[in-house]
Amino acid sequence: MGRKRKGRDISGWLVVDKPAGVTSTTVVNKVRWAFNANKAGHAGTLDPDATGVLAVALGEATKTVPYITDALKAYTFTVRLGQSTNTDDAEGEVIAQSDDRPSDAAIKEALLPFLGDVMQVPPKFSAVKIDGQRAYKLARDGEDITLAARPLWVEELVMTDRPDADHVTLEMTCGKGGYVRSIARDLGAALGCHGHVRELRRIWSGPFDAADGLTWDRIEELARTPDLDNYLRPLEEGLADLPELKCQPEGATRLRNGNPGMVLPTTDVEYGDEAWASYQGRPVAVGRYKSGELHPSRVFNLPD
Structure with a gap:
């Protein structure tokens, strides 16, 4: 049985306006420490001397990193x-x-x-x-x-x-x-x-803009305080380029267990398209749409 990661079970995105002179890894470590998060990663390295958007994913949002990495x-x-x-x-x-x-x-x-x-x-x-x-x-x-x-x-x-x-x-x-x-x-x-x-x-x-980024000094100022959580953006912002499919309780349960789950009828996706499913406004899984079901490739285990 694997060891449980230390830190808060918190999920979402923080948009950082990276300063010059620090590496992307340093920024991720800083953000993880500031939130006391159990897991963090970034979506696209910036050179140490570069500035601007560095999107840092926390917790379950790390499962959406590839969609930001692939975005324009x-x-x-x-x-x-x-x-x-x-x-x-x-x-x-x-x-x-x-x-x-x-x-x-x-x-x-x-x-x-x-x-x-x-x-x-x-x-x-x-x-x-x-x-x-x-x-x-x-x-x-x-x-x-x-x-x-x-x-x-x-x-x-x-x-x-x-x-x-x-x-x-x-x-x-x-x-x-x-x-x-x-x-x-x-x-x-x-x-x-x-x-x-x-x-x-x-x-x-992708969906993240430098104008909305939190500066290095501001992160240090708010670190380990409840106010920092106000800047955390929803996990699903990392899925902005994918269509959303809604599901009922039965479908959500099957998806959370890693099985194909029924989604509500829609004209927004075609057979084989990649999409994400939500239940009561919360993301459940990402996968491929086939014949009224989403076949999950990533499942989100969000705390209640």
């Missing part, structure tokens, strides 16, 4: 033109330079091939695994590594500002697995002038 996300970032670094951001060592500076028109034209379905090579200093080891560890050890390109959906990539000749500010909306540092690196290469990320902020992720 938006970033605003500044590219430093004229320099490449070994980390593709400002923390790295400059490895190439150029005196060339593209025009605004050239930058806008160079952005077009980055739209839609693209193949992107992650930065060498990233958490991608190579033969079971993190790429950043191998890179720090001085190993010459080659990372395979990965598919990425880029819905929007636009130039929003040109503060000076050396910098351009961009805004991007993309799908799962996108590396902004790779965009900066590859844009600099396409323009023939080199480039790396100077500043990066995630402005929204």
